[in-house]
Amino acid sequence: MTGTIRLLLADDQALVRGALAALLSLEPDLTVVAEVSRGDEVVPAALRSRPDVALLDVEMPGMDGVAAAAALRVALPDCRVLVVTTFGRPGYLRRAMEAGANGFVVKDTPARQLADAVRRVHAGLRVVDPTLAAETLATGPSPLTERETEVLRTARGGGTVAELAATLHLSEGTVRNHLSSAIGKTGARNRADAVRLAESHGWLLG
Amino acid sequence: MTGTIRLLLADDQALVRGALAALLSLEPDLTVVAEVSRGDEVVPAALRSRPDVALLDVEMPGMDGVAAAAALRVALPDCRVLVVTTFGRPGYLRRAMEAGANGFVVKDTPARQLADAVRRVHAGLRVVDPTLAAETLATGPSPLTERETEVLRTARGGGTVAELAATLHLSEGTVRNHLSSAIGKTGARNRADAVRLAESHGWLLG
């Protein structure tokens, strides 16, 4: 007899977190042993509560779910990780898998399937939305340079080139070159468009 | 004896919807009688299932939750409406109340309070996050003209002025004037910044 599967839930929205706890607690073989609202609380809570599976949201304050997954693999190698996210962005899936996640589920999936996904992950299987997997393969990895990504990430705030240059400690010309390159690589028409596209692909994590 | 409170759930994320159903079904006096994933399915489903309270998300395909709330007030005047949303945007709260919603809850609130919010709304009370209410009063209504709002909304896509003018059937100069005016009113530095700010205030609904 294997006993119950112990779960850790990480999601910044308390209502969703609580609701997921209620949903999963309906299953006799699942027990929620910890809930956290921030990415940087995942590892400490896990060390305390020793979960078998951690369900991590990607968008969280403190530390994103992908980074938390990586940290968790180091701190508790036996703990499986199932990433549960709002946005089915190819880059998220790729990064999550590279970080050692065992499964990736978007919040669009029917509620009934979540418990099964947890069990599969606990059993050592990988769980991935096939549609999203295909899209990820098709999209390929981010074509953006680290610097380009950083510039684009900073440009999300909506500042001028001068401001970007100031916060990044770069020349204005350099910023514009990185932006131009990013615009070209993403196929965007604008800086704003490039930000939009890169974000929708999940290339702006970090 | 009043019997159980019949609920309709509307949220585009199936997992969240199902989880909320599980959470609320734990309460003996609450019953989920309908679930929909689109705004334009709210009224038809409500006509079929006759709920006492409808929990509506704001961001939904087909029709946003605020519009659905307004439609619901016409179709089923006795049905109470509790808006449950991810984003605590002042404009959302304002618009929801104007549309006749009886309560407004953000998904940050603790899960335990949701059932109580439902009961309060069902009892005829208004439920509003006090912090968000204060912020809404402080922010005031949208200073943007209908046209300015529309231009800004179209500008979210990240197109050029020529494209905006084409889709809006306006002169390029007019588009730029509206944008300039919107930038001034929002205190933004950019068109992109104006879009960001207006959206964060909840001024771009529709």
Add this chain to the structure above:
DNA sequence: CCTTACGCCTGACAAATGTCACGGGCGGAG
């Protein structure tokens, strides 16, 4: 070793953007 890619910078150019002043038409409030 040589090539390649990246980061950083310069300078210059065309295009897009943001601002301003102005005018006409329309509808509502005083």
Add this chain to the structure above:
DNA sequence: CTCCGCCCGTGACATTTGTCAGGCGTAAGG
């Protein structure tokens, strides 16, 4: 009726943005 605000448009202007061609240094791989 007259004012006012909004909508639509024009034209002109300064600024910002996007693009291109180059140059220099460094690190990684053939």
